[in-house]
Amino acid sequence: MRFDETEQAKTPLLTALLEHVQRGLLPFHMPAHKAGRGTAALLTQALGAGTLPLDLTEVPGLDDLHRPAGAIAQAQALAANAFGSEESFFLVNGSTGGLQAALLACLQPGDAVLLPRDAHRSVLGGLILAGARPVFMPPRYESFWGFPLGVTAAEVARGLAANPRLRAILLLSPNYHGVVPDIKEIVALAHQYGLPVIVDEAHGAHFPFHPELPMSAVAAGADVVVHGLHKVGGSLTQSALLHRQGQLVDPDRLKRTLTLLQSTSPSYLLMVSLDAARMFLATEGRARWGQAIHLAEGIRERLASLKGLSCLTPGEVRSQGPFQLDPTRLTITGRELGLTGLELADRLRRGFGIEVEMSDSYNLVALVTPGDDESTMGRLTGALEAIAGERRGMDLPQSGFSGEPPANFSETTFSLAELADPPVAMTPREAHFSPSRKVPLPEAPGRIAAGFIAPYPPGIPLIYPGEVFTQKLVDFLTAVRGQGLRYHGMYGEEEGQVEILGDR
Numbered sequence: 408m409r410f411d412e413t414e415q416a417k418t419p420l421l422t423a424l425l426e427h428v429q430r431g432l433l434p435f436h437m438p439a440h441k442a443g444r445g446t447a448a449l450l451t452q453a454l455g456a457g458t459l460p461l462d463l464t465e466v467p468g469l470d471d472l473h474r475p476a477g478a479i480a481q482a483q484a485l486a487a488n489a490f491g492s493e494e495s496f497f498l499v500n501g502s503t504g505g506l507q508a509a510l511l512a513c514l515q516p517g518d519a520v521l522l523p524r525d526a527h528r529s530v531l532g533g534l535i536l537a538g539a540r541p542v543f544m545p546p547r548y549e550s551f552w553g554f555p556l557g558v559t560a561a562e563v564a565r566g567l568a569a570n571p572r573l574r575a576i577l578l579l580s581p582n583y584h585g586v587v588p589d590i591k592e593i594v595a596l597a598h599q600y601g602l603p604v605i606v607d608e609a610h611g612a613h614f615p616f617h618p619e620l621p622m623s624a625v626a627a628g629a630d631v632v633v634h635g636l637h638k639v640g641g642s643l644t645q646s647a648l649l650h651r652q653g654q655l656v657d658p659d660r661l662k663r664t665l666t667l668l669q670s671t672s673p674s675y676l677l678m679v680s681l682d683a684a685r686m687f688l689a690t691e692g693r694a695r696w697g698q699a700i701h702l703a704e705g706i707r708e709r710l711a712s713l714k715g716l717s718c719l720t721p722g723e724v725r726s727q728g729p730f731q732l733d734p735t736r737l738t739i740t741g742r743e744l745g746l747t748g749l750e751l752a753d754r755l756r757r758g759f760g761i762e763v764e765m766s767d768s769y770n771l772v773a774l775v776t777p778g779d780d781e782s783t784m785g786r787l788t789g790a791l792e793a794i795a796g797e798r799r800g801m802d803l804p805q806s807g808f809s810g811e812p813p814a815n816f817s818e819t820t821f822s823l824a825e826l827a828d829p830p831v832a833m834t835p836r837e838a839h840f841s842p843s844r845k846v847p848l849p850e851a852p853g854r855i856a857a858g859f860i861a862p863y864p865p866g867i868p869l870i871y872p873g874e875v876f877t878q879k880l881v882d883f884l885t886a887v888r889g890q891g892l893r894y895h896g897m898y899g900e901e902e903g904q905v906e907i908l909g910d911r
């Protein structure tokens with residue numbers, strides 16, 4: 408279907424909701440706060456008097472997410488038109504819900520699915536629900552910047568040849584640093600085998616709306632694409648989209664699955680935010696993302712001439728192989744100033760009141776979006792210049808940051824260098840349903856993990872349930888204890904415990 412500019416300016420669900428509220432019906436239905444009158448005044452004040460009246464769920468005239476025939480159906484159809492898919496679905500449990508639904512709709516118990524080792528932890532729920540066997544591909548690793556770039560078509564071809572029980576492929580694009588693999592080539596390859604490709608494009612919902620951004624996975628022919636619209640598309644946190652196209656994924660099974668996994672009381676605040684954000688992207692996306700690209704290029708150029716700090720460039724990414732970079736993602740290292748990414752982020756927070764998206768031992772990642780302008784970028788640039796100036800005046804200890812990974816190697820380095828091929832004892836589902844207990848870290852080597860362990864962000868599991876703890880992993884987890892990094896899947900005082908299989 409062609410992009411319909413007049414229709415894209417409409418917001419059928421938001422309009423229906425506003426009209427409903429204007430009718431002023433006296434509510435004897437849920438939610439119990441009744442437009443904010445029946446809850447803490449503090450909440451009404453914090454959200455603004457206009458917000459809680461919009462917090463409704465299915466009432467006559469507002470359609471039903473599980474059987475859309477009115478305003479939700481129209482809003483979803485406009486999303487499909489804007490993103491170029493055959494069908495699009497509103498998600499009220501983030502990209503997580505969409506990825507789980509996609510896996511559950513494509514796989515049977517016992518099927519194998521090919522996916523990169525640096526996939527986000529949200530796919531694990533889908534693997535457990537489906538009873539699928541993950542076959543991990545090692546992503547190509549960038550040693551200077553210290554993070555995984557992604558998988559190549561050659562790696563996918565190897566996986567396809569070695570695993571006859573594969574029934575689907577899941578790809579991550581872009582990763583947290585904005586790097587995009589060659590989705591088009593991988594999709595073409597997978598389709599030769601008749602396999603559907605699911606793309607976790609949680610961080611790439613803006614791609615269809617500006618020609619200087621990487622090609623979107625829908626345009627590249629992927630069968631199911633999940634967009635965390637809240638991450639980069641302007642909708643409210645937790646709202647997301649799932650797109651489907653082609654013949655390889657059964658549309659009815661996918662819809663049935665979404666209905667199984669999603670709440671029967673979907674938040675209209677979340678859903679109207681999807682409707683409005685789609686309209687914004689379709690009507691203003693090109694101009695506003697064009698501005699964001701321009702602002703990001705400006706800071707990249709500035710950092711290129713500033714001694715001590717560097718920002719990853721699209722050219723560097725392209726030189727590493729078949730990869731592209733979302734130019735609005737800024738990956739910045741201060742290693743020449745003797746600063747880890749964590750330290751640089753901390754200096755920005757404490758010294759300049761700036762919070763970035765993520766930091767690790769190597770870099771920090773900052774997002775430039777339509778929410779930025781010359782003044783926000785000026786503050787970030789000024790702060791980085793001040794930190795660089797300050798550090799250059801100091802007699803810096805040689806921290807071994809010029810090319811070699813730092814001594815306190817990063818969590819992403821570890822996951823890839825050491826864990827690309829861990830011993831596997833059983834599927835994630837088998838491990839999930841087995842008896843488990845918590846043990847101190849020193850007791851873990853040789854034991855089977857009951858859950859996943861992942862630094863957050865970026866949420867890339869170092870171990871999946873059903874895999875065996877190695878001494879190296881335990882040494883690493885012991886070393887990072889108390890360093891202030893957040894780990895999902897570790898417990899106890901100073902996070903000194905992990906969950907293993909076995910009776911209590």
Ligand SMILES: Cc1ncc(COP(=O)(O)O)c(C=O)c1O
Pocket residue numbers: 500501502503504527529579582583607609610635645647865866
């Ligand atoms: C690559 C990737 N996929 C999926 C998700 C899950 O998204 P959500 O938080 O919207 O459920 C995240 C979250 O950070 C992510 O980074």
